[in-house]
Amino acid sequence: MGLDKDTIAKRIAQELKNGFYVNLGIGIPTLVANHVPPGIAIEFQSENGVMGIGQFPFEGEEDADLINAGKQTITTMPGASFFDSAVSFSMIRGKHIDLTVLGAMEVAENGDIANWKIPGKMVKGMGGAMDLVASAENIIVAMMQVNKRGESKLLKKCSLPLTGIKCVKKIVTELGVYEITPEGFLLVEYAPGVSVEKIKNATEGTLIVSEDLKEMSFS
Amino acid sequence: MGLDKDTIAKRIAQELKNGFYVNLGIGIPTLVANHVPPGIAIEFQSENGVMGIGQFPFEGEEDADLINAGKQTITTMPGASFFDSAVSFSMIRGKHIDLTVLGAMEVAENGDIANWKIPGKMVKGMGGAMDLVASAENIIVAMMQVNKRGESKLLKKCSLPLTGIKCVKKIVTELGVYEITPEGFLLVEYAPGVSVEKIKNATEGTLIVSEDLKEMSFS
């Protein structure tokens, strides 16, 4: 029940506004690029040093010198540019990126996020995520709301080492769309066919239901 | 009596070593470029953003987009590069420049230098001089030893606002070559035809005469 990953990405794509420079994280966020609404101009940045990412290359046209931060082969759009890592993070830290979409292992009701380490088990590293969440004004988390063991990832308090504090603004999961408010997770939209009851059960942190709650729309 | 400005520059050019990246200040220092000893490779940097400065352009070939820090039209040598001011000062502050030659209004016996301001009278600004003297390991001052009023510019203590502290290593004037030592100005060479007596009279700071004192040689 709830959205599949591609539909989560599609819902997030509705947040794109004309003229946005966007950094997409690995996983569900990457899929957002496939759903840019028609008629608006968006440029996608990858922190390894490219602005203006296009589609994947045609088979046989892959270039080892042209990848995104997920190490996938890519192409570029007209107007693209390449730059070094220091300049890339000038864009990020300098607040020139308008929207950051990234995945998470946990999000707390105060906007804290954890996504880089499970002590003693998995340490892949934070990559560019700490720079992104510390700087971006506009951060959307894209993730499944419940982990493989059935536990909620929308928490009162993160249990894992943090990536950033009080930085997440919005969360889109397979079940709903949430805004971080001083009172907790504000449910503003639910996925088609998903009950508020179901959402409450999948939210460990404080959940408030918006007075303007509506069903997600994909028209 | 003593050297003319061009000969001061010629003496300083003897300090150039193969492989040196050199920044020359405005005035006498600029003339050093005309006296690079044969057989050694030197590259001249100008802090406005060029490495590998060549000669002045032929008449009619001046390019408004190609100047040195003295705002003079220049040319470049093969292997030259252009870069922005932040990168230019990365070269300077990052100690990548091997030798800095600059003019001064005053030098103190501890290596302090003043060359940017006469309170109430003249304030042209420090330009890149403060960055240069704060960072360079190897700083030579090129100047006339005595000012227009006949006063020594080699002082116990600078009277003008400082450009940098304890940074000058060597001074070449129309009268002699001096090294900064814990004991004061060490006279190591005198200009042809100039007596030590004359030099003492033109030095307000502590002067020590080297045991290896010799006449400057220009063979």
Add this chain to the structure above:
Amino acid sequence: MINKKVKNVATAIEGVEDGMTLMLGGFGLCGIPENSIGALVEIGVKNLTCISNNAGVDDFGLGLLLQKKQIKKMIASYVGENAEFERQMLSGELEVELTPQGTLAERCRAAQAGIPAFYTPAGCGTEVAEGKETREFKGKMHVLETAYEADFSIVKAWKGDEAGNLIFKGTARNFNPAMCGAGKITIAEVEELVPVGSLDPNQIHIPGIFVNRIFQGAKFEKRIEQRTVRSK
């Protein structure tokens, strides 16, 4: 592609108001945003704080704004070559803050890069460090310097495209790249505005994300301050 093109200099400088802080590129008269400066003289905005390496000459560059007394405060590294500047400064009409050139460049770059402050050895033990925090790193004293804040960055490039990507030429590059994206709004005037896709993405000096408005300047005088030549 996000289009940054505006139709002319008048549109480009819309929003510049009395009392604002402007960063302006250029070294001497080389690589200065001539068209924008001309337009600022025309609209007559006053009480400006200008951050620029130099202050132009009497009758060109920022000297034109000084003549009209539009500048309240100048932040620069070198201000010789300008008699009117010296007169206004010594008479107290003009407030002047002199900064080491590398620190000036780095404070612009810090603003672009979201670095609020950094340490530099430049100026230690001098007037420049007075009132500033100093600190020792590896046995050497350094001064804490902060990122500049500006309402507008106004730069000049050689070529640019409608996406705002810029390429500079020769030593006309100077302070222009570090100022892009350092002010709240960045205006770029270019000698040639080329169609998107005609610049090699590998050879762009400043990506368009750092530029908000771009236009092709109507005319570039490109005055030479010190014409030095040799004979054939």
Add this chain to the structure above:
Amino acid sequence: MINKKVKNVATAIEGVEDGMTLMLGGFGLCGIPENSIGALVEIGVKNLTCISNNAGVDDFGLGLLLQKKQIKKMIASYVGENAEFERQMLSGELEVELTPQGTLAERCRAAQAGIPAFYTPAGCGTEVAEGKETREFKGKMHVLETAYEADFSIVKAWKGDEAGNLIFKGTARNFNPAMCGAGKITIAEVEELVPVGSLDPNQIHIPGIFVNRIFQGAKFEKRIEQRTVRSK
């Protein structure tokens, strides 16, 4: 022109000794100094501290040095994609310091630029800031980060000339430019070493002053980690 050309990779890495700190360019397997890494494996230097965004994969890039246990400590931002790395780290054989990617890039750039320390918002309130000085600027907390120190910087470029000038290609640029001149000695391996004068001075990404030794790599495998394509 100051000539930086050395005859081969063996000459280029002369002086790299046990216990040294190396900075190595590259993002994933893109833009890594393959030839130099191969030579380091061959000479068998040990107890290295490596500063590099990633740690390669099991059988390529820095993974080759890990396999031979030549690395004592790894400073990186992301180390997935490497089972041997994970094993050595979890067993305690390998010391690991994880750093936000932007901070990693900026600490290299700071070393290049003679900036001993700077403030960044990245990592505030997390493990990364533990034991580090923090400070508020404009209502927001920042961490003080210092310039890296390294004995050698080892980078890979597309083209270079004998003066050491470098041009990078596509996203193979990544960390390479910021590392040039950041270590005491900088080694650059290039795909094509061209004669001095054949590169446009206006399009050089890294001026030769930041490079001490340059050579043309004998062979570049340029492995692709995630081959993603679409059908025609």
